Amino acid sequence: MTDSVFPISPSQSNRQPKVVLTHWVHSEVLEFLRQSCEVIENPTRETLPKKEILRRTQDADGLMVFMPDAVDAAFLDACPNLKIIAGALRGYDNFDVDACRDRHIWFTIVPDLLAAPTAELTVGLMLGLGRRLLEGDAHIRSGNFIGWQPILYSPGLMGKTVGIVGMGKLGKALVPRLMGFDCQLLYADSVPLSPAQEQQWGIQRVSVDHLLATSDYVVLMVPLQPSTVHLVGQEAIAQMKPGSFLINPCRGSVVDEVAVADAIASGHLAGYAADVFEMEDWARRDRPRTIELRLLQDRDRTFFTPHLGSAIESVRREIAMEAAVNLVQALRGETPQNQITGPLESSGN
Secondary structure (H helix, E strand, C coil), X not given: CHHHCCCCCHHHCCCCCEEEECCCCCHHHHHHHHCCCEEECCCCCCCCCHHHHHHHHCCCCEEEECCCCCECHHHHHCCCCCCEEEECCCCCCCECHHHHHHCCCEEECCCCCCHHHHHHHHHHHHHHHHCCHHHHHHHHHCCCCCCCCCCCCCCCCCCCEEEEECCCHHHHHHHHHHHHHCCEEEEECCCCCCHHHHHHHCEEECCHHHHHHHCCEEEECCCCCXXXXXXXXXXXXXXXXCXXXXXXXXXXXXXXXXXXXXXXXXXXXXXXXXXXXXHHCCCCCCCCCCCCHHXXXXXXXXXXXXXXXXXXXXXXXXXXXXXXXXHHHHHCCCCCCCECCCCCCCCCC
């Protein structure tokens, strides 16, 4: 990837453009950027306070952002030299893209590298919850394990009905990874798969209502848009099959965590697994500041991971490198390869 992008020639500018990285990246990415830019890195694994990011970016030409970041019009007005914000991410609702466009600032994403690892993690969430793996681990560590006993029986995943809400890149990456479990596969999306694809995968398109009512596992694979905030709330959960599991690897605010906790407490839902949480969605002014406490306290019927969807070493390196290439392209006066000029339209993306 880097071979096709050459460093900025000294003759093009009297100084190297300054770029700020809000989070840690691999050394290969830093080396690539330093060929043509002054790089202000974050060498820690911690998220910097927004005020510190703003301080570092006030005179910067480029900014590489990650999932915990948020950029609004006020931030952009305080950074008049910015030419590009390169997202090392796919979902970008935390960023005011319209404000970037109005100020002639490129905003780019990495659209194609996150689906496969997120789908892989989704299967792990389903198995972790459906096979009671955390409970088994806790039992072993308690000191009470004396050998096999007829305990911790579970519904499992094999042969169950799995309903996927959203058949964009994430949904399409998940289906092949479930086929070995001999599941009955359903999906709901406004854009149907081709008949040939449905036949190859053995998957059936149904209405959301039918999917909720018949699925043993409901897996959410939609982007966060105004129309999908609390897509699964009290009303949708009431339609779900009693004793079913809800899996959320896409965006936290697609789910109403309070409603999920209520449904688990009542016994209507058997459990909830998630890699994403409402508290992460900075663009929502009414977002909760913490994860619903009842979900955290219920260690038997919830299974959580800390936003690990794309947390594979090689994948994260490639994501950051692609964002770096976007930065360099824009700072050379070229059109970056993954520019965004407005919100995604398709419900399946």
